[in-house]
Amino acid sequence: MTSQPPCQRPSHSLSLSRRRDGWWSVRQALLERDRVIDNLKQKFHNKEKEVDNLLQRNSYLAREVRYRNEVIQHLNQKLAELEADQQEAREKIRSLLNRQALAVPPSKNIAQPTVGIGPFRQMSRLTREMNVSNKQLRSTVHQALTDMKNQLEQLKGAVGKMTLGEQEVAKEVEELRSLYRKEAVERKTLFNKLLELQGNIRVFCRCRMTTASSSCLETPDDQEVVVVQKGNRKKFQFDKIFPQSRTQEDVFAGTVPVITSCVDGYNVCILAYGQTGSGKTYTMMGSKENPGVNIRSGQLTLWSFRENISMLEIYNENLNDLLRKSSDAALDIRVQGKSVSLWVRKLTINSIVFLSLSSRSHLVVALEVEGSDQVSGLTSRGTLTLCDLAGSERISKTEAEGQRLVEAAAINKSLTALGQVHQGCNALHIPFRNSKLTLLLQPCLSGDAKCCVFVNVSPDIKDVAETLSTLHFGSTIRQVSLGKAAQNIVPAKNNKTDK
Numbered sequence: 001m002t003s004q005p006p007c008q009r010p011s012h013s014l015s016l017s018r019r020r021d022g023w024w025s026v027r028q029a030l031l032e033r034d035r036v037i038d039n040l041k042q043k044f045h046n047k048e049k050e051v052d053n054l055l056q057r058n059s060y061l062a063r064e065v066r067y068r069n070e071v072i073q074h075l076n077q078k079l080a081e082l083e084a085d086q087q088e089a090r091e092k093i094r095s096l097l098n099r100q101a102l103a104v105p106p107s108k109n110i111a112q113p114t115v116g117i118g119p120f121r122q123m124s125r126l127t128r129e130m131n132v133s134n135k136q137l138r139s140t141v142h143q144a145l146t147d148m149k150n151q152l153e154q155l156k157g158a159v160g161k162m163t164l165g166e167q168e169v170a171k172e173v174e175e176l177r178s179l180y181r182k183e184a185v186e187r188k189t190l191f192n193k194l195l196e197l198q199g200n201i202r203v204f205c206r207c208r209m210t211t212a213s214s215s216c217l218e219t220p221d222d223q224e225v226v227v228v229q230k231g232n233r234k235k236f237q238f239d240k241i242f243p244q245s246r247t248q249e250d251v252f253a254g255t256v257p258v259i260t261s262c263v264d265g266y267n268v269c270i271l272a273y274g275q276t277g278s279g280k281t282y283t284m285m286g287s288k289e290n291p292g293v294n295i296r297s298g299q300l301t302l303w304s305f306r307e308n309i310s311m312l313e314i315y316n317e318n319l320n321d322l323l324r325k326s327s328d329a330a331l332d333i334r335v336q337g338k339s340v341s342l343w344v345r346k347l348t349i350n351s352i353v354f355l356s357l358s359s360r361s362h363l364v365v366a367l368e369v370e371g372s373d374q375v376s377g378l379t380s381r382g383t384l385t386l387c388d389l390a391g392s393e394r395i396s397k398t399e400a401e402g403q404r405l406v407e408a409a410a411i412n413k414s415l416t417a418l419g420q421v422h423q424g425c426n427a428l429h430i431p432f433r434n435s436k437l438t439l440l441l442q443p444c445l446s447g448d449a450k451c452c453v454f455v456n457v458s459p460d461i462k463d464v465a466e467t468l469s470t471l472h473f474g475s476t477i478r479q480v481s482l483g484k485a486a487q488n489i490v491p492a493k494n495n496k497t498d499k
């Protein structure tokens with residue numbers, strides 16, 4: 001009797017390799033879509049050029065028809081003038097002959113005319129010659145008119161054909177546009193699937209620059225960071241590690257796929273979490289010479305898109321609108337159905353300023369993005385929320401008292417609430433109302449959003465406890481993934497919807 005092999009659960013590495021295979025095949029499909037879309041764009045531009053050429057030719061032909069009509073009109077006028085001249089000449093000859101006849105008295109015996117026959121003959125010859133040349137002229141003008149009319153008919157035929165051709169090309173352009181639209185939508189779906197496979201919450205770890213000779217951090221590869229404390233080594237894994245050597249460009253490049261997803265119509269949130277002085281503001285805002293994610297994402301032009309911006313500070317559980325001149329009225333968050341209105345005041349992206357804010361407050365910058373694709377005619381709307389959180393150090397470390405203690409308690413409360421929201425985001429009830437921060441971030445932390453969290457850490461040995469705490473926070477939220485995102489796409493005004 002043969003024994004049955006024990007039933008085994010698929011190993012973790014097996015599920016990882018399946019996930020990788022899935023990711024790889026989606027990536028291949030996405031590249032293929034990109035090729036098809038490029039091809040369609042090329043065809044579309046060629047057709048547009050064809051239409052331009054046809055329009056140019058058409059307007060040339062129309063001008064030609066107008067010119068020929070004018071020539072015909074002119075020739076007709078000349079002909080009429082000639083006929084009038086001829087008539088006048090005939091009249092003159094007739095009156096001359098009459099006058100001559102009257103000058104000669106009638107005689108019974110007309111043997112010899114009293115006036116010589118010479119001038120009379122000459123006049124007759126002249127009249128004949130004039131008649132002949134007149135006939136020739138008339139026939140030439142008639143011929144020219146007939147030719148001209150024929151040419152005009154031909155031109156009219158060509159214009160008719162051209163109009164038909166234009167209609168056909170316009171139809172082809174519309175078909176191409178519809179195909180492009182379909183491909184673009186499929187591309188977006190694939191791109192989103194790719195992001196979902198990578199995880200709707202992505203956690204990046206950024207190590208701050210230091211001049212110290214020793215560091216408590218090691219980065220063996222771009223997904224692992226090791227904290228060395230008194231000979232102990234604690235490993236943490238993240239979606240991406242940015243060691244000290246990584247520039248602002250590198251860091252921003254890591255967020256571009258998620259930001260692209262915002263332009264595709266998803267709500268996106270980028271957060272920077274870490275202790276005071278760990279580089280959160282440098283990552284998010286940066287300096288004038290080395291701008292951070294906030295400024296760079298505002299300058300990113302993926303599509304032609306319109307943006308509005310709002311900038312808020314949460315200090316001691318109170319909201320301040322940083323773009324408002326007077327601060328008389330207290331701000332509040334309005335919950336409309338499931339979405340929270342972040343919009344307090346709207347300015348253009350150029351209004352972003354480099355702020356030096358208290359490290360005891362959270363800074364929330366929200367960009368409302370509306371992208372419209374000129375070719376497909378589709379419009380999508382998303383919100384990009386960029387958040388520089390207050391320092392995460394524990395109250396015991398800050399040894400705070402008085403006002404500092406109040407601030408630390410408020411920060412602690414909101415950051416704990418943020419952790420709870422991340423941990424509970426697959427549950428039925430998500431505790432968004434536990435703090436102003438989570439209530440404000442609700443639209444970009446709930447099911448229809450994608451989130452990217454930077455855990456900023458200091459490599460200084462004296463900060464190792466806070467570094468460990470920050471990395472634990474990052475690891476915990478990395479375990480959680482947001483629900484399937486819902487896209488906010490609407491057909492553009494005056495544009496046909498996709499077939």
Ligand SMILES: Nc1ncnc2c1ncn2[C@@H]1O[C@H](COP(=O)(O)OP(=O)(O)OP(=O)(O)O)[C@@H](O)[C@H]1O
Nearest residue numbers: 208209275276277278279280281282283359390391
């Ligand atoms: N990657 C980096 N490269 C160069 N300088 C950096 C880097 N990260 C941080 N710094 C510098 O370190 C200092 C502290 O950084 P930063 O102010 O961004 O920290 P923070 O976490 O925002 O602190 P706070 O909580 O007080 O706002 C700043 O002078 C900043 O310019």
